[in-house]
Amino acid sequence: MPPLIDYRLHHEGPIDPTLLSWIRSILDQFFGSGLIFVIILSLLILIVTFGIIFLGRRAKNQINENHSE
């Protein structure tokens, strides 16, 4: 197998393993083991999800109300 196919494997997109380790080294300074990072990001994902759905449903209901009027 050509060696650069192996190299390609580590990317699967634009995230280079060296870049990842660089990002990790910066984040490590703030988050240590990463548990806090994982918890914060998980909470943010849930908040954004609820926010998008809540606002979107509200807008859709208003559109339906406007049509029914």
Place this chain on the structure above:
Amino acid sequence: MGSLFKKTSNIFYGWYIVFGLAFVTFLDMGARQSFGVFVHEWELEFSTSVSSISIAASIGLVVAGLAAPFYGALIDRFGSRVILLFGAALTGFGYLLLSMIPNVFFLAFVWGCIISLTAGGISITVVTVTIARWFDKFRGIAMSVLLSGAALGGLILVPFSSYLTDIVGWRFTVVGFVLLYGLVAIPIIWNLVQNSPASLGLVPDGIGNKDSEETVSRAMPPPLEVKKWRSALHSLPFWQLSMAYVVCGVSTSIISVHYVRWAISEGISSTQGALAFGVLAGVNGAVLLLVGWLSDRIERRVLLGTVYGIRAIGFLCLVILPPAWGLWTFAIVGGGSWLSSVPLTSSLTADIYGLKQVGTLTGLTNCAHALGGGACVWIAGTVFDATGSYDNVFLGVVIGLVVAMFIAWSVQEKRFSGRYQIADTELTGAAAN
């Protein structure tokens, strides 16, 4: 609070779909790009080689590329809502299977075949076509906002996966992806995505109403609007856009794989190379939004050709400038043109061929983009292994990009795009008055 909710009603509903799908794409791209995080874990647990794991990744790339036109055809037939829902549900199920694989053969099957195939249902092809149906005048900026989610997904979620793997292991991290699809992607799609503005009694962009003169004129079909996708194969713009897009795939794929390695081969530290790549990704996100905004105001073919031209200059800098200068010049110049071609090409396809078959046609161009890019990544690596230099590869890409620039500029947008048929209609009307 009351005033906040009143304000939300003034926002066109299509924007909720844009932000919702941008978030879904952010999660999906992050999950897919986390593959690299697990490689070392799989090597240890399955006592296998990186080469064996590579087979799974290679199969996945080919399957995802080939599936794009079929998903496009499915959207044209059934609408994007149901395809997105099935895509998210089946991809989540695929990740559940991945969390239980016992060896590398199952990895090749589950990742290469199941996940790569089912993820096509929430791929860039499907989400861009969904947005194309909701926007006309603001199609460019809407697609750019959508794609910014893809750009951010890897940068934020891959470190997340990396940390989670350290804490709970790769299997539970993959189960975490299942939860993302089940608790985030599916609820967002279920609650927000509608196939078209008409399903809510709206019109594209939310401007005017269904019966207004403006809406009727904006609904004028482009001259090349196709009822069967094969008809587009007999027209010049399809081949112009596709050929230029193949060069786009070649250039972006080569740089995403070889950029850091080029830096190392030129004596630049891997950390500096990776940092430059990070700058490239950041510049990309900002310029992507700018190009989207501009594309709603000037001819998209002009911007598309300019994007390819700027990218050619970036590649040329890698060859002619001292390595350290070339590295940072490309990070800024190349970053400015990185993903910008995607919303422009998708928008032009919808503008020229209308919305009836836009899914299939976008899928075909994306397929060409993926397969062309994949093949040339391999060729670039082979040339580097033979010559010990990337100069010939990058010069070849420069020539290809210059050709793509002229091809993009030669698209007769004012003649074929629905956007300019509107203007003509309005001008004719104004002249008659």
